[in-house]
Amino acid sequence: MSDSTCPLCAATGGALVFQGEKFRVIRAMEAGFPAFYRVVWTAHVAEFSDLDPSDRALCMAAVCAVEQALREHLQPTKINLAALGNVVAHLHWHVIARFDWDSHFPAPVWSAPQRPVDLAAVAALAARLEDVDGTIERALSEMRAAW
């Protein structure tokens, strides 16, 4: 179930952190928000409720594992979760670590910026993501073995 016109069917969409059968996790590398991950469902479905209940549970377990890795390593001010898909209607969950110093906080990342990007803080945050990626990969590999 894929769509030849869909960018999330055609390409990974970011730095691959974990590849499972039913979903992958990528690091999106959005400007100013290095700790921005996405859980991308493999099948081309538009809405969360298009999944059957066991796949919904698997999908949210993946989202939760990413959230927990971000909290463990980065102690963010807040986690932001979202499945929007207005532009790319292929199910993907944004999992974003937000910080009170980031350019948009407390507004959503899709809003107008509240202040300039703190380049030093962004670089320091980016330097810590290898550990986050490793924790996500291990957690989801263990989950796959148990699922």
Next chain:
Amino acid sequence: MSDSTCPLCAATGGALVFQGEKFRVIRAMEAGFPAFYRVVWTAHVAEFSDLDPSDRALCMAAVCAVEQALREHLQPTKINLAALGNVVAHLHWHVIARFDWDSHFPAPVWSAPQRPVDLAAVAALAARLEDVDGTIERALSEMRAAW
């Protein structure tokens, strides 16, 4: 587990659609987006991963029931789901029916508007929400009985 300074502990936060023990569903009545619902967790927790796995499943079943009622009655262009909480750090899920004619589509509702609000279309949409509310209330009452 409540916080005296939290607006979602102190007040319903919108038109009450369903009141359960562990969560409620409200219609938010955001300007320009009448089909904007929220699943508000009762206990004052900040993050989705603060819930234990069975409560996460219950929470997402509620989110999914609201999504399905919106899809059934309104055939939206897209559903948007989000748990942000940067301003009010009390777990709540936004469940929003989006339409290609709405003021912000395809941008998120938190972004800059793309066009003026279509007052006639918004009013016509608002007139259909009583049925959505009823379907949500019935679905969650049945879920409560079975849970």
